[in-house]
Amino acid sequence: MQSEAVQGTPTEFEFRGSAGEYFGIWIVNLLLSIVTLGIYSAWAKVRTKKYFYQNTYVAGRSFDYHATGLQILLGRIIVVVGIIAYTILAAIPLLGLILLLGLLFLIPFLLVRSLRFNARVSSWSNVRFNFHGTTGSAAANYFLYPLISALTLYTTWPFVTRTIQRFHVNGHTFGKTPMYFDSPIAPFYKAFLAAAAWVIGMLTLAMTVFGFGVSTLSALQTLQSDPENLLALITIASLYGFLLLAVVPATVIYHAMVRNTVYNYTVLGGKHRFYSDISALRLLWITVSNLLVVVLSLGLMLPWAHVRRVRYLANHTTFIPGGPLDDFIGDVTANVSAIGDAYGDIEGFDIGLAV
Amino acid sequence: MADQSNDNGASVTGRAYPALSSREIPVRLAIGTNTAWLIDEQGQVLTSCDPQDLQIEPRVGQTERRVNFPDGTLFLTPNHAALEHLTGDSGGAVLHGLERYHPRLILVALACLAGAWGAWKYGLSLLVALAVWITPPPLVEAIDSGVMQVVDRLMANPSELSNAKKAELQGNFERLLASMGSAAEDHAYRLEFRHIPGMGPNAFALPNGTIVVTDDLVRMASADAIVGVMSHEIGHVAEQHGLHQMYRSVGGYVLIGLLAGDTGPILDEVLLEGNLILSLSYSRQHELSADSFGVDLASRAGFDPGGLAEFFELMAAQYGDQQDDWFSTHPGFEDRIENLNVLTRGH
Numbered sequence: 001m002q003s004e005a006v007q008g009t010p011t012e013f014e015f016r017g018s019a020g021e022y023f024g025i026w027i028v029n030l031l032l033s034i035v036t037l038g039i040y041s042a043w044a045k046v047r048t049k050k051y052f053y054q055n056t057y058v059a060g061r062s063f064d065y066h067a068t069g070l071q072i073l074l075g076r077i078i079v080v081v082g083i084i085a086y087t088i089l090a091a092i093p094l095l096g097l098i099l100l101l102g103l104l105f106l107i108p109f110l111l112v113r114s115l116r117f118n119a120r121v122s123s124w125s126n127v128r129f130n131f132h133g134t135t136g137s138a139a140a141n142y143f144l145y146p147l148i149s150a151l152t153l154y155t156t157w158p159f160v161t162r163t164i165q166r167f168h169v170n171g172h173t174f175g176k177t178p179m180y181f182d183s184p185i186a187p188f189y190k191a192f193l194a195a196a197a198w199v200i201g202m203l204t205l206a207m208t209v210f211g212f213g214v215s216t217l218s219a220l221q222t223l224q225s226d227p228e229n230l231l232a233l234i235t236i237a238s239l240y241g242f243l244l245l246a247v248v249p250a251t252v253i254y255h256a257m258v259r260n261t262v263y264n265y266t267v268l269g270g271k272h273r274f275y276s277d278i279s280a281l282r283l284l285w286i287t288v289s290n291l292l293v294v295v296l297s298l299g300l301m302l303p304w305a306h307v308r309r310v311r312y313l314a315n316h317t318t319f320i321p322g323g324p325l326d327d328f329i330g331d332v333t334a335n336v337s338a339i340g341d342a343y344g345d346i347e348g349f350d351i352g353l354a355v
Numbered sequence: 356m357a358d359q360s361n362d363n364g365a366s367v368t369g370r371a372y373p374a375l376s377s378r379e380i381p382v383r384l385a386i387g388t389n390t391a392w393l394i395d396e397q398g399q400v401l402t403s404c405d406p407q408d409l410q411i412e413p414r415v416g417q418t419e420r421r422v423n424f425p426d427g428t429l430f431l432t433p434n435h436a437a438l439e440h441l442t443g444d445s446g447g448a449v450l451h452g453l454e455r456y457h458p459r460l461i462l463v464a465l466a467c468l469a470g471a472w473g474a475w476k477y478g479l480s481l482l483v484a485l486a487v488w489i490t491p492p493p494l495v496e497a498i499d500s501g502v503m504q505v506v507d508r509l510m511a512n513p514s515e516l517s518n519a520k521k522a523e524l525q526g527n528f529e530r531l532l533a534s535m536g537s538a539a540e541d542h543a544y545r546l547e548f549r550h551i552p553g554m555g556p557n558a559f560a561l562p563n564g565t566i567v568v569t570d571d572l573v574r575m576a577s578a579d580a581i582v583g584v585m586s587h588e589i590g591h592v593a594e595q596h597g598l599h600q601m602y603r604s605v606g607g608y609v610l611i612g613l614l615a616g617d618t619g620p621i622l623d624e625v626l627l628e629g630n631l632i633l634s635l636s637y638s639r640q641h642e643l644s645a646d647s648f649g650v651d652l653a654s655r656a657g658f659d660p661g662g663l664a665e666f667f668e669l670m671a672a673q674y675g676d677q678q679d680d681w682f683s684t685h686p687g688f689e690d691r692i693e694n695l696n697v698l699t700r701g702h
């Protein structure tokens with residue numbers, strides 16, 4: 001339509017959905033999933049994905065999600081049967097240990113299947129994505145490299161993050177068009193130091209507060225009849241507090257800065273580029289305020305929080321075309337089963353992907 | 356052919372993409388009696404097919420409606436009303452209507468709460484019962500023998516009780532089983548004696564019917580109290596509490612996992628913690644249920660039904676009462692004694 005005009009002009013990602021509309025979809029999804037004891041959740045997932053993909057536009061063209069509820073359901077049934085079988089078999093002591101080892105080998109396989117499935121059911125401008133990463137490199141990226149990094153007391157963690165991002169971006173193609181990411185290590189260390197600075201800052205703050213906390217505690221101990229219980233309570237509360245104030249924000253900061261780097265160094269088809277200018281502190285504010293609003297509204301504001309976050313990310317992501325957008329060609333691909341995806345939904349993969 | 360389709364007044368504007376291509380073409384969709392056409396701005400027909408073969412995707416919010424042609428061409432239009440009028444398609448209209456931002460959604464939210472409660476109370480129990488029913492017996496046998504191997508290797512020593520004492524308790528055990536009639540055949544009931552340091556006067560049952568009694572229990576409790584404990588453990592086996600608890604916790608976990616995408620990360624955590632606390636309440640219910648089963652069984656076999664209460668009195672005197680709270684797997688001794696006294700009064 002306007003592909004000529006679009007050429008070379010940076011164009012922002014744009015989210016056209018609204019919180020009110022998503023609320024309706026979300027609450028109906030939830031109700032139908034509950035009354036069908038989770039069966040409808042497969043269709044609910046598809047509907048939610050479609051809503052977000054179809055409302056996200058780049059250069060006036062939207063994304064789309066093509067998985068069917070039945071596909072997702074079949075994957076989920078297999079995974080649920082697997083989990084039940086695992087539970088009962090793991091109750092037999094020695095077998096449980098063997099199964100655990102087996103699962104450890106199965107996870108990289110399922111992860112790759114999940115990435116492949118998700119890529120092949122996602123499209124933009126009528127062209128589907130694909131993923132070519134292998135189980136072996138998934139195992140190396142998620143098991144081996146973190147292990148080596150642990151030996152260096154995690155000081156080499158930015159290298160692990162970079163190799164994981166390479167695994168993801170370079171493994172993907174858009175139709176027949178390859179995606180490529182590589183970057184110097186400096187931006188990753190910058191993100192790492194920013195996150196570390198936050199944790200150290202919070203620790204120092206906690207130390208000063210904790211000094212005060214101990215004296216309050218000893219005062220309370222004389223008053224309280226059950227000091228042991230109180231101590232345990234305070235220990236748990238401070239641990240949660242530490243997690244909330246130090247670790248979670250540090251993760252958000254790290255992810256935000258890594259995301260910028262990944263977008264800024266990714267090239268599509270050798271000519272199209274991206275640009276992301278997420279502000280780490282702004283994203284942190286959105287995350288924290290979203291959390292408070294969701295908790296205070298007993299979960300009812302969740303759709304609003306979700307839309308708010310997605311809109312912020314979209315508004316700070318830009319596509320810089322290096323040629324006509326009409327020339328992408330799709331690849332004919334076979335269906336992949338949704339087992340990996342279903343496993344990821346139920347058990348959760350912590351893939352640390354910068355999207 | 357193009358002229359032919361132009362004659363048909365009704366059409367919807369939108370854009371199309373040929374199969375496997377990102378090429379965007381402004382078009383209009385026109386539908387005649389036997390043919391549907393996609394016509395570009397120059398009046399050229401891009402593709403056509405029988406209207407029956409059009410695959411029209413259900414509506415999701417205000418997002419553009421998608422129509423797939425059999426040759427892979429995709430047509431998108433934001434003109435919802437015009438498309439529905441033209442194709443007569445109302446696929447997904449009920450769902451879309453229900454999802455509209457409307458005060459009715461408050462009712463949907465309330466129904467969610469009621470539904471969650473119902474699913475928890477009845478739905479999950481139904482699924483758990485089904486899972487218990489289809490669990491193959493050899494698997495349950497393997498759990499018993501596997502757990503006993505681990506117990507023997509890591510925790511337990513051979514019993515130091517005299518053979519006479521063992522024989523006496525074995526006799527009582529068989530008397531209990533005999534009074535169960537044919538129900539005793541449902542599980543492979545077996546009494547085992549072990550000296551387990553650190554476990555104190557205690558007993559436990561495994562799902563296939565292995566019941567282990569510690570030496571400390573035999574030394575400290577009276578014959579009636581031991582019968583009470585044994586009949587309580589038989590109750591756990593007969594009512595299949597072990598399998599129920601295992602499936603229930605995994606069932607709750609899976610259900611929460613399936614909904615997790617829709618509940619968000621925080622509510623997800625809250626639900627998982629709630630699941631844990633509720634399965635503890637479930638465990639306390641099982642203890643009380645096994646208590647009443649035990650009292651019933653002991654009195655049917657001609658023993659003193661007060662034996663179990665006697666055992667808890669001994670425990671309370673020895674160890675003090677435990678707090679009966681949300682975080683216990685077992686109810687407090689005082690509560691159980693009180694409950695048992697109510698039960699035994701009936702005998």
